[in-house]
Amino acid sequence: MTVEAIFEATIQVLLRDGMNALTTTRVAERAGVSVGTMYQYFPNKQALVYALNARYLDALAARIEVTCQEQSGAPLGPMVEALIETYWTAKTERADITQALYRSVAELNNDALIHAFADRVDRATTEMFSSASDANFADTSRTNLSLVTVIYGTVRNAFERALSEREVTDLKQDLKTMCRAYLANVTV
Amino acid sequence: MTVEAIFEATIQVLLRDGMNALTTTRVAERAGVSVGTMYQYFPNKQALVYALNARYLDALAARIEVTCQEQSGAPLGPMVEALIETYWTAKTERADITQALYRSVAELNNDALIHAFADRVDRATTEMFSSASDANFADTSRTNLSLVTVIYGTVRNAFERALSEREVTDLKQDLKTMCRAYLANVTV
């Protein structure tokens, strides 16, 4: 489909030349369509980048929701590990795309996008944690916020450092350790 | 000083209008100088943004180094709390600037900048942790990497969610808890 080709081309250009070089002409060329076609699907360049990110975040949220449902009722330890695993995998299996998108959102008015995503995902994780067989939080939403902020933040920062495979494995392991240790502390 | 005015103007424009609207004309205008003057100090626009970030990261690294020296020889618990406190404060005391810079680096070829910063700071924190009165790591550099990645990542992610003051306080507290709990696990 044309739209799909345009999205793919956008990612390619973003990867190859960065956000500065992301021009309508270049995207259209790489997508194998004319500029006019692009404007039939997106009112302007910003809308294109916005749509690309929305699409990506939607897919990511959906994956997290699946994990949360799968883990419903499980003990907290496996739960948090599954969440880390899902998020980490989703971000790293196409690391190049993740990186490209991280850069492209920076110059968007992305607050609405980010918050909608955060709200949706928070709802899923909060519900999951509440359902844990050993759930007994003093403050569920606080614990949820701390966990997800630490996890998502760590993954993102791991991207900015060029870590070796070994370092990534170790870091992921340690993140799990930290989250489990934290949960042991905050459950009554 | 002129250069300082230009830097300040760059931040202002970045804050008010975002990276898209960061034009040489606008920066010069806001700085109260002519465009020509700007080009006497920076060979081009990118160099300006680069220099701004370099300057900021240098100051941040210096602050972290001070904390690391102050904490030399202390126990691990206070150490990691001091690191969190320093980093968090440095990032939040001028949250607007932090946000503006996070956005501006995105479209820089920032790898060199980021890695130089990471190396410098990692050296300081690794040395600090090694000096701890109760230091006894199986793998010092691994533990260091895990701690700093989690801490810096969490702070960054906290920025993207619009957290209330209460949530920030709680999150910081929980981050400290997590780091201490982690340290208790990895020290022999």
Add this chain to the structure above:
DNA sequence: CCAAAACCTGAAGCTTTCTTCACATTGTGG
């Protein structure tokens, strides 16, 4: 006080990019 250096000015050239629109091509239902 003066000459040289340092610093500043901002209009204009050049380039690049976004966006439009009149027209061409392709697909579809009868």
Add this chain to the structure above:
DNA sequence: CCACAATGTGAAGAAAGCTTCAGGTTTTGG
């Protein structure tokens, strides 16, 4: 096979930005 809708084309207009440079102003040091 035809008429009509949907889709695609790409040259050109319009706007905006980066950078230069010839010349003005201020500072410095003797």
